Structures are given as structure tokens and as C-alpha cells.
Amino acid sequence: MATSFPTNQAIVVGGGLGGMSAANTVVENGGRVVLLDKSSFCGGNSTKATSGINGAGTKTQKAKGIPDNADIFTQDTLKGGAKKPELAKLLCVNSASDVDWLVEKFNLDLSLLARLGGHSQPRTHRGKERFPGMTITYALIQMLEKVAEKTDLARIVTKAKVVKLIQEGKACVGCVYEKGGQNFQEFGPVILASGGFGADFTSNSLLAQYRPDLLHLPTTNGEHCTGDGIKMGEAIGAKSIDLEWVQVHPTGLVKPDDADAKIKFLAAEALRGVGGIILNAEGKRFCNELGRRDYVTGEMWKSKPPFRLCLNKASSDEIIWHCKHYTGRGVMKFYENGEALAKDMGVALSVIEQTHEEHYAAAKKTETQPDAGPWPAYPSGKSWDEASGKTGSGKKFYHNIIPGSCVKNEPFYVAIITPVIHYCMGGLLIDTDSACVGPNNQAIPGLYAAGEVAGGVHGNNRLGGNSLLDCVVFGRVAGKAAAKYMLGADMKDVDLKDVTGGGLTGAVESSKLAGGSYEDKMNTATAGAAGAPAGGGGGGGYSMEEVAKHTSKSDCWVVVSGQVLDVTSFLSEHPGGELxxxxxxxxxxxxxxxxxxxxxxxxxxxxxxxxxxxGSGAPAGAVATGAKAGGAPARKDLGGKLANHHAWGHLDGDLQPNWRVDLEDNPGALLINVKSYFNATWFLLLSVLYEVCATIFTAKNIKISNDRLGLTRSAILLILFIVIHAVGNLHVFKGPDDFNGYGYFYVRLYWTGFGLPANIVEEYILLSVLLHVFVGLKRTWDMKLALVNTQGINVLNLAISGLMLLTFMTIHLFQFRFGDTDQFGPYYVRPPPYLINFWGILSLNLFWTQDSSIEPVGVRDIYALEFQIFKNPLWSLFYIFSVGVFMVHACLGWKKVTPVLGIPRGHIQKVEMIGYAIMIVMGLVYISFPLYVMATKPFSGYEDSIQIPGRVE
Structure with missing residues (x-):
């Protein structure tokens, strides 16, 4: 081994399926392994995979008589987008043996098969119960936990963020990781399995660098996907490849009551594989549902949203587990018949009947004359399907079809879908040993990559079902290569079942070291073991009415199998995300x-x-206090648990074995984490600055798209203008010299206005307003109107309040910007020679001076105009009401804008609160103007002597 740190330990970075496959394989080849995961729990994005894992020539396929093999699979993968034949071949050749490895070594059920988009054979394996990603990954986690429990061959460290790779010469010999505020080192060859960068929306992210056009989209990725492994690999000379190829999945599930949520659940591609079809807002098909993901997404951009994924009874019965799960989460809806579906969509039943009839007819013609159709088919041949054939990717395979005559009485499961950032094809370039390639096109000794962090496997598009396979295949390749690099001739075959004393008797068997910080054995002294519910609140437990009161991020309870869980502090740690x-x-x-x-x-x-x-609930008037293990009452913590624990003198509780138990014994305190609000404010300022600069300097052309980028950026710019305008308008309290001087300040900018009777600021704000209105109306027309039938008029709150504001702004402009001030005559001020009176900053006399050497200039008397208009109570009330509408509109919009600004997820809630505070303060500032005018008399000014006598009564 080429290092001065002799060790037979490999380091795996990342606890998803790629990392778990690598770690278990290292042990199987006679090595030791330490697994580092920066999250609180292992699993990563792998647990979210819902379609299955591909395998060509598996025992399952052979038992079902499916004539598939590695060559056919390789051709499909290359057609699907892969550009490196040697990596594609390795993926496909190993697929059968590695899927069989999962079945045989981990007692997994992968007996069901489906054909996903881009595949010429049904080869995507899943089980009868639970989602395959969760099932497979959890089984491998359990195995490694048992290895760690029973031997010294494995260690698992969570909340461990790897920050640096250690080099000796050209070799990678270890890494530095951060945990609990301290840095630690581990030595040995490193296998990076840390995922992609599809959840990093910050301004310096790989996503912003390579695909800024996608920043506005929602994502299916967990917040841990920030490209750490790619960045660390590049820092020691590893090459990256295909970082610009970020896959946008067509079927992100839209929750109708939170349509703009940044994090979306993913509709399994298997839903289309079993016969689901996609309809546009008009109730028509427009693409081949089994086409490549990039193709389906592209056709969605060209069609009219909202889009619906529809499964008839036969389709949903085949995958009912998914349908029930999605329905329970509120992202799918069951319709008793097609008539109810048509009514909800706002289209005629006949349209949906015709759509199904055309689809049915194409399928029947394909049965009798498979290659005689008039349209080009995907992946080859001819198609009878006109809806997809016109796009050049005609449908060739059909499943669970129904004729149009059945639609009226056919039950459907239906979900509204939208494109989402899903998978990063690019990453660190690897070779066929899964070793990272360096600048000399040679493998970097001691550095490997597997899963989404590895690049070159999928090219510019990944086929469905290849992600879990990629993790398993290259995780195993990397694990074996790392073991060989460490041990050489000392490699040996180790049976995991022998090591663990029989292995797993089922995919759900537990181990004592499961969860939390494994090396600290955090859970050995904690309460609430499975099957032993803790005691309840006063008098027999909590009522569901009490549970229903706890529904926010800061106070969240749920019920599972009769147990009441306070999951507030667990939200940010949940592998599946808070939502x-x-x-x-x-x-x-x-x-x-x-x-x-x-x-x-x-x-x-x-x-x-x-x-x-x-249970029966707490006694009337009692406050639920929770319970500790064994039913003993526990105090309800008023502040953040760990923060309170520290406040009572316990330092770095996260590193103490029994900190969860000790924590329950502190009295609690109402703490305000000032630092977190400071950080949130800082991120808010950075994000606003970035959006404003991007709006001004990066817009290269004008294009019409279906995203909300124009809406978001114009909103940020308008909010910034409203804040500045409010500060400027505060000069009305100082009198006519300041207020009229402030107005004249903008007049002096006319020379930048391209010869128009407005200055550059006014022109830019006008363009922003027009953009905001246009994009808002278009999105309302395209997406929101169709939801009124199902969600009520509330979905149009932003549109209605926006139109009210547009009316107000038009009237406001005519009253003030174009209002008649000639009736008062000019108001004379001495304008400062450099636009702003720098010598008057301390007294806040910014826009006028009393220097008698400067000739007075006659300006519009907007001060007198304001008093004339707001002395009328009706106009004042109209203005105050409109400001109220503005506050409502701004707060509703801010909630939708905040998640897409690239602000770190942990700060989003505080940024929302800061935004609401800004909107409310701004509203109060604007309301103060008419109230001030109605309550006072106009001030004549500080230099009354230079005014025309009798100018105003």
C-alpha cells in the first residue's frame, strides 16, 4: 500500500445505498470499514427511490420467462444517454448478479417486474410491500449495524461531515471530518458515496455554476445533497465530468394546497410503467409516457399545465401500495369515475373518453401490426400512437389500457405533476474500478466514488431504475477495489451471515446499534422502544383533539400505532425531509x-x-406535559432542547452517551437564539442582493417559459423598491423642503432616461411591474384557474390581491406622479450640487441646502399635492385599504419566494418571519402618511422667504 499510514480500514463517506453496498462489500472481502454520514441517520436519497432496481438476466426474470440479457440492457442504456460504453457495460453486466446478491444475502423480496421509460424489457425489480429504495437500503443498513455490533469490522459515525481529503504524494490516505464542533481524522482509502448536488440552491453551488437555469425548479433531493464529495475530490485533483447534465424528472407530485413547495415528492416511474397516462390541462395526451425522462419533461414545457398522471383501475391495482401512500400524503386523489375526474379538470367527459379511445386504438393496432404504424417509435420501429408520434417518439409498449367507452364509470387515481430537479448525472470521473481519475487520466490511488457522486456512468440522461443499480454495482466495485488496494493477497471471502451470527432473518430485523450516533450508543439508555409506548398525559393519554392543535414546524405532533409523537426536533433530521x-x-x-x-x-x-x-385526553383545563419512559410525567420544554441543555451547564451534550435522558431533567427555558436570526438576516441580504444583480446583469434575452423565475426576481426587485420608496416618503414628516427636494432628486436623473419623460429608476421599475403582472397572470391562467374547482377560490388569493394592487397603483400614479401641481405654483429649493447634500447628512437634510450662493430652483410641489389629496377622508381610506391589501399580497408572495432564494434550509423559517416583519413595518410606514396629513396642517418650509407670496393658502 503506497502510504505511510498502514491500515486495513477503508473509509466510506455517505450512508445511502452506494455507501452501504461499498461498506458491506469491504467486509465481505476481509477488510474493515468506517462509514461516515453527515446526517443524523443513514439512508440518504436512496430511501426515497420508488420505482425499483434494474437487472438483466436475473433469476426473477428467468423464472418469468423474460428474454433479457446484459447486451440488450447495455444497448438501452447507451440509447438512453450513456456516453462511456465501458462504464455502461459494467453497470449492465453486473446487474443480474448484484440484484441476486440483494435477494440472497439480505432476504429481500424483489419478485415484481415493471418496464420503465427507455427500456425494451421489463427489468425493474421491486417487492410486494414498501418502496424498494427504503426496503433495499434499510436491509443493508441493518446488516452493517449487526456487523458493527458483533465485530470490530465496521464502525458507523453519523453527524460526521467530511470536510477534507488527506493526500500523501498522489495518493488519498484519509479524510478529516467535523462532528460536534471538533475535527477528527480517519486514515485509509476513501470511497465517496455522498450523493449529488440537486438540493444546493445557494449562489455558489455547483447547480448555480453549471445549471443556473434550473435554480427556480423544485427538487426531490434531501438537503444533504450539496455536492460535498465532488468539491473535495476536485480539490485534490480529481476530474469531474458532465456536471451540466442535471436530470429534470417529469413527475414531481404537486400538493394542491402547497403547489409552490420547493421540495416535492416523486411519483415513481413505475406508475407510468403499469399504464399511467399523462394529460394536459385540456385532457389530452401529448407525449409517450414511456419515453426518456428528458423527452417527457421537454414535451411538458411545450404543453399546457397543469398536468395529471392518471391511472385506471387495472393500473392502480397493480401498484396500489404507491397509490394509497400518495393519496394519504395528499398528493394523489381517488375519483370514483371518469365523470368526476372530468368535472374536476373542467373539461368535457367526451374529451377524456376520446383521449382513452385513441390510446386504446393505437394499442390494439400495435398488437396486430407492431411495425406498420405511420409514426417513428421509441426506441425503434414504428408507432400507431398519434399523440406521441408527432413528437418523434411514438409509443410502442402498452399496458392496462381501457377503451373510451369505459371512462365514464372507471375509477381513477390521479396526481397533478410538475418537472423537478431529480438526479445529477455528472460527478467525479471514474474508471472501471470505480477509482477517481486524476489530471493525468490515471486513477488517484486510494480514492473511489460510487452512486450519484460518480460521473460518466449515465452520460446526459439516466434511465429509470438505474440509480439504485448504479449505487449497488459501483458501490460493490469500489468496495472490492478498495479491499484489494488495502489487503492485496490478504483478501479473503467473508460470509456476512457468518459474521453476524446468521445474518438477517428478514429485512426489518433490528440491531442494538441502530440509529443516532452509533459510536456513542445514544439509544441504549433512552425510552420508547418499539412495542412499548410511553405513558400518556393526564388521565389516560392525549385525545386526537389535543394532537390536532400541534401542526406547525415549531410544534409538530403525529400519531403512529396509538403512540403520540412530538417530532418537532426530529423534523430537520428526517431522511425523507420535513414535508x-x-x-x-x-x-x-x-x-x-x-x-x-x-x-x-x-x-x-x-x-x-x-x-x-x-386516550381519553388530559383533564379539562390541563396543559399536556408529555411523558418520559415508563409513564413518568416530563416537563414540556419551552426552548430548543439542545440549547436549553447547554444553557443549564451541559456542554456538547451531543457527544455524551446519555444526553437525551439528561436533557429531560433540565427545567427548560424560553431562549431566543439571537445568532440564528442574525445569520438568517445575513442570508436574506445576500440572496436579495444576488437576485437584484442577477436581474440587472444576467438577463441576456427575453423568453416565455413555464417557470416562476421572472415572478420571483421581479418581486424581489419591487420589494426592494418599496422599502427604498417608503424611506424616501418619510421626508414628508420633515416638511416641504425635504419632501419636494427628494422628488426633485429623481428629476435630476432624467438624463439617464433615454430621452423619455422618466428616469432610469422609474423605467426599470415599470418594466419589473409589467414582468411581474404578465408572469403572474400567465401562471394563474395556466395553473391556478384549473385548481379552483377542487381547492376553492383561495388558490387565487395572490391573483385577486395582485389585480387590486394593480388598480391602486394605476390610480396612485395618476394622482401623484402625473398629478397637477401647477395649481400651487413652483416650490423653490436650493438643490445640492452633487445630488445629495453630504454636509447635511447628520441633520438628514439630504436633498436641499441653505447655501445662498446656489440659485433657488422651482420644483413640483408634491408636498402640497399630498395634503390636498389626503385631506379627503375617502382617498385616505382608499389608500389605507390598499396598503392593507399590499401587506396581505406581499406576505403571501413572500412565503412562496423564500424557499427558492437559495437560503440554507434551516434558516428559511426565520427568513420568512423576517420578511413578514418587513412587510408589516412597510405597511405601517405607508399608512402613517395619510394619517399624518389628516391630523396636521401643512408646514410652510424652512426658507419661506424664497417662496412666491400667496403660493398656497
């Missing part, structure tokens, strides 16, 4: 929870979240 839990805040989530989780998950990963059971 997955918040959907069920204040509700019973038992059915949906059990669909995707093994039964021991709560006891393993969140035992301290159990605060009681569902």
Missing part, C-alpha cells in the same frame, strides 16, 4: 407510516419522540 412528516401534523399517520417503514423504526431512531398514547 413528509408535516403532511400528517396533528393527524394519525399510522397507515401511511407502516406502508414504508419497518415496525421498529420509532424505537430505534426516535425513541425520545414518544410522549404518550392516544
Amino acid at each position: 413528509a412528516i408535516l403532511t400528517f401534523a396533528g393527524k394519525d399517520a399510522t397507515e401511511e407510516f407502516n406502508m414504508i417503514h419497518p415496525p421498529d423504526v420509532i424505537g430505534k431512531y426516535a425513541p425520545d419522540a414518544v410522549i404518550g398514547v392516544v
Whole structure:
């Protein structure tokens, strides 16, 4: 081994399926492994995969008589976008043996098959229960946990963020990671399995660098996907490849009551594989649902939203587990018949009947004359399907079709879908040993990559079902290569079942070291083991009415199998993201929870979240206090738990074995984390500055698209203008010299106005207003109107308040900007020679001077105009009412804007609160003007002697 740090330990960075495959394989080849994951729990994005894992020539396929093999699979993968044949071939050749490895070594059920988009054979494997990503990844996690429990061959360290790779010469010999505010080192060859960068929306992210055009889109990625591994690899000379190829998945699920959420659930591609079809707002098909993901997304951009993924009864029955899960989460809806669906869509039933009839007819013709159709088919041949054939990618495969005559009485499961950032094809360039390639096109000794962090495997587009396969295949390749690099001739075959004393008897078997910080054995002294609910609140538990009161991010309870869980502090740690839990805040989530989780998950990963059971409820007037293990009452913490723990003298509790138990014994305190609000404000300022600069300097041309980028950026610029304008208008309190001088300040900018009777600021703001209105109206027409039938008029709150504001702004401009001031005569001020009176800054006399050497200049008397208009109570009330509408509109819009500004996720809620405070303060400032005018008399000015006598009464 080419390093002065002799070790037979490999380091795996990332606890998803790629990392777990690598770690288990290292052990299988006689090595030791330490797995570092920066999240609180292992799993990563792999647990979210819903379609399955591909395999060509598996035992499952052979048992079903499917004539698939590695060569056919390789050709499909190359057609799908892969550009490096050697990596594509390795992926496909290893697919059968690695899928069989999962089945045989981890007792997994992968007996169901589906054909996904871009595949010529049904080769995507999944089980009968639970989502395949969760099932597969969890089984591998369990195995490695048992290895760590029973031997010294494995260690698992969570909340460990790797920040640097260590080099000796050209070799990578270890890494530095941060945990609990301290830095630690591990030595050995490193396998990076840290994922992609699809959740990093910050201004310096890889996404902003390579695909800034996608920053406005929502994502399916967990917040840990920030490209850390790619950046660290590049820092020591590893080459990257294809970073510009970021896959936009066509079927992100839209939650109608939170349509603009930045994080979206993903509709499994298997839903289309079993026969789901996609309809546009008009109820028509417009693409080949089984085409490549980039193709389907492209056709969606060209068609009219909202788009719906529709499954008839036969299709939904085949994948009912998914449909029930999505329905429970509020992102899919069941319709008793096609008539109800048509009514909800706002289209005639006959349209949907005709759509299905055309699809049915194309399928029947394909059965009898598969290659005689008039349209080019995908991936080859001819198609009878006109809807997709016109796009050059005609549909060739059909499943669970129904004729149009059945639609009226056919039950449907339907979801509204939208394109989402899903997968980063690019990453660190690897070779066929999964080793990272350096600047000399040679492998960097001791550095490997697997999963989404690795580049070159998929080219410019990944086929569905290849992500889990990629993790397993290249995780195993990397694990074996790292073991060989460490051990050489000392490599040996190790049976995981022998190591763990029999292995796993099922994919849900637990180990003592499961969850949390494994090396600290955090859970060995905590309460709430699976199957042993803790005692409840006063008098027999909590009522569902009490649970229903806790529905926010700062106070979130859910019920699972009769247990009441306070998951507030767990939200940010949940591998599936906050939204997955918040959907069920204040509700019973038992059915949906059990669909995707093994039964021991709560006891393993969140035992301290159990605060009681569902019962008769606390006595009237009592405050629910929660409970500790064994039913002993516990205090309800008023501040952040760890912050309070520190406040009572416990330092770095996260590194102490029993900190969760100790934590319950502190009295609690109402703490305000001032630093977090300071940081949130800082990120807010940076984001606003970036958006304003991007608006001004990066717009190269004008284009019409279906995204909300124009709406967001114009909103930020308008908010900035409104704040500045409010500050300027405050000069009315200082009198006519300041207020009229402030107005004249802008007049002096006319020379920049391209010869128009306005200055550059006014012109730019006008363009921003027009852009904001145009994009807002277009999105309302395209997307919101269709939701009124199902969600009510509330979905149009922004549109209605926006139109009211547009009316107000038009009247306001005619009253003030174009208002008649000739009736008062000019007001004379001595304008400062350099636009602003720098010598008057301390006295805030910025826009006029009393220097008698400067000739007075007659300006518009907007001060007198303001008093004339606002002395009329009706105009004042109209103005105050409109400011109220502005505050409502601004706060509603701010909630939608905040998640897309690139602000770190942990600060978003505080940034929202800061934004609301700004809007309310601005509203109060604007309301103060008419109130001030109605309550006072106009001031004659400081230099009354230079005014025309009798100018104003």
C-alpha cells in the first residue's frame, strides 16, 4: 500500500445505498470499514427511490420467462444517454448478479417486474410491500449495524461531515471530518458515496455554476445533497465530468394546497410503467409516457399545465401500495369515475373518453401490426400512437389500457405533476474500478466514488431504475477495489451471515446499534422502544383533539400505532425531509407510516419522540406535559432542547452517551437564539442582493417559459423598491423642503432616461411591474384557474390581491406622479450640487441646502399635492385599504419566494418571519402618511422667504 499510514480500514463517506453496498462489500472481502454520514441517520436519497432496481438476466426474470440479457440492457442504456460504453457495460453486466446478491444475502423480496421509460424489457425489480429504495437500503443498513455490533469490522459515525481529503504524494490516505464542533481524522482509502448536488440552491453551488437555469425548479433531493464529495475530490485533483447534465424528472407530485413547495415528492416511474397516462390541462395526451425522462419533461414545457398522471383501475391495482401512500400524503386523489375526474379538470367527459379511445386504438393496432404504424417509435420501429408520434417518439409498449367507452364509470387515481430537479448525472470521473481519475487520466490511488457522486456512468440522461443499480454495482466495485488496494493477497471471502451470527432473518430485523450516533450508543439508555409506548398525559393519554392543535414546524405532533409523537426536533433530521412528516401534523399517520417503514423504526431512531398514547385526553383545563419512559410525567420544554441543555451547564451534550435522558431533567427555558436570526438576516441580504444583480446583469434575452423565475426576481426587485420608496416618503414628516427636494432628486436623473419623460429608476421599475403582472397572470391562467374547482377560490388569493394592487397603483400614479401641481405654483429649493447634500447628512437634510450662493430652483410641489389629496377622508381610506391589501399580497408572495432564494434550509423559517416583519413595518410606514396629513396642517418650509407670496393658502 503506497502510504505511510498502514491500515486495513477503508473509509466510506455517505450512508445511502452506494455507501452501504461499498461498506458491506469491504467486509465481505476481509477488510474493515468506517462509514461516515453527515446526517443524523443513514439512508440518504436512496430511501426515497420508488420505482425499483434494474437487472438483466436475473433469476426473477428467468423464472418469468423474460428474454433479457446484459447486451440488450447495455444497448438501452447507451440509447438512453450513456456516453462511456465501458462504464455502461459494467453497470449492465453486473446487474443480474448484484440484484441476486440483494435477494440472497439480505432476504429481500424483489419478485415484481415493471418496464420503465427507455427500456425494451421489463427489468425493474421491486417487492410486494414498501418502496424498494427504503426496503433495499434499510436491509443493508441493518446488516452493517449487526456487523458493527458483533465485530470490530465496521464502525458507523453519523453527524460526521467530511470536510477534507488527506493526500500523501498522489495518493488519498484519509479524510478529516467535523462532528460536534471538533475535527477528527480517519486514515485509509476513501470511497465517496455522498450523493449529488440537486438540493444546493445557494449562489455558489455547483447547480448555480453549471445549471443556473434550473435554480427556480423544485427538487426531490434531501438537503444533504450539496455536492460535498465532488468539491473535495476536485480539490485534490480529481476530474469531474458532465456536471451540466442535471436530470429534470417529469413527475414531481404537486400538493394542491402547497403547489409552490420547493421540495416535492416523486411519483415513481413505475406508475407510468403499469399504464399511467399523462394529460394536459385540456385532457389530452401529448407525449409517450414511456419515453426518456428528458423527452417527457421537454414535451411538458411545450404543453399546457397543469398536468395529471392518471391511472385506471387495472393500473392502480397493480401498484396500489404507491397509490394509497400518495393519496394519504395528499398528493394523489381517488375519483370514483371518469365523470368526476372530468368535472374536476373542467373539461368535457367526451374529451377524456376520446383521449382513452385513441390510446386504446393505437394499442390494439400495435398488437396486430407492431411495425406498420405511420409514426417513428421509441426506441425503434414504428408507432400507431398519434399523440406521441408527432413528437418523434411514438409509443410502442402498452399496458392496462381501457377503451373510451369505459371512462365514464372507471375509477381513477390521479396526481397533478410538475418537472423537478431529480438526479445529477455528472460527478467525479471514474474508471472501471470505480477509482477517481486524476489530471493525468490515471486513477488517484486510494480514492473511489460510487452512486450519484460518480460521473460518466449515465452520460446526459439516466434511465429509470438505474440509480439504485448504479449505487449497488459501483458501490460493490469500489468496495472490492478498495479491499484489494488495502489487503492485496490478504483478501479473503467473508460470509456476512457468518459474521453476524446468521445474518438477517428478514429485512426489518433490528440491531442494538441502530440509529443516532452509533459510536456513542445514544439509544441504549433512552425510552420508547418499539412495542412499548410511553405513558400518556393526564388521565389516560392525549385525545386526537389535543394532537390536532400541534401542526406547525415549531410544534409538530403525529400519531403512529396509538403512540403520540412530538417530532418537532426530529423534523430537520428526517431522511425523507420535513414535508413528509408535516403532511400528517396533528393527524394519525399510522397507515401511511407502516406502508414504508419497518415496525421498529420509532424505537430505534426516535425513541425520545414518544410522549404518550392516544386516550381519553388530559383533564379539562390541563396543559399536556408529555411523558418520559415508563409513564413518568416530563416537563414540556419551552426552548430548543439542545440549547436549553447547554444553557443549564451541559456542554456538547451531543457527544455524551446519555444526553437525551439528561436533557429531560433540565427545567427548560424560553431562549431566543439571537445568532440564528442574525445569520438568517445575513442570508436574506445576500440572496436579495444576488437576485437584484442577477436581474440587472444576467438577463441576456427575453423568453416565455413555464417557470416562476421572472415572478420571483421581479418581486424581489419591487420589494426592494418599496422599502427604498417608503424611506424616501418619510421626508414628508420633515416638511416641504425635504419632501419636494427628494422628488426633485429623481428629476435630476432624467438624463439617464433615454430621452423619455422618466428616469432610469422609474423605467426599470415599470418594466419589473409589467414582468411581474404578465408572469403572474400567465401562471394563474395556466395553473391556478384549473385548481379552483377542487381547492376553492383561495388558490387565487395572490391573483385577486395582485389585480387590486394593480388598480391602486394605476390610480396612485395618476394622482401623484402625473398629478397637477401647477395649481400651487413652483416650490423653490436650493438643490445640492452633487445630488445629495453630504454636509447635511447628520441633520438628514439630504436633498436641499441653505447655501445662498446656489440659485433657488422651482420644483413640483408634491408636498402640497399630498395634503390636498389626503385631506379627503375617502382617498385616505382608499389608500389605507390598499396598503392593507399590499401587506396581505406581499406576505403571501413572500412565503412562496423564500424557499427558492437559495437560503440554507434551516434558516428559511426565520427568513420568512423576517420578511413578514418587513412587510408589516412597510405597511405601517405607508399608512402613517395619510394619517399624518389628516391630523396636521401643512408646514410652510424652512426658507419661506424664497417662496412666491400667496403660493398656497
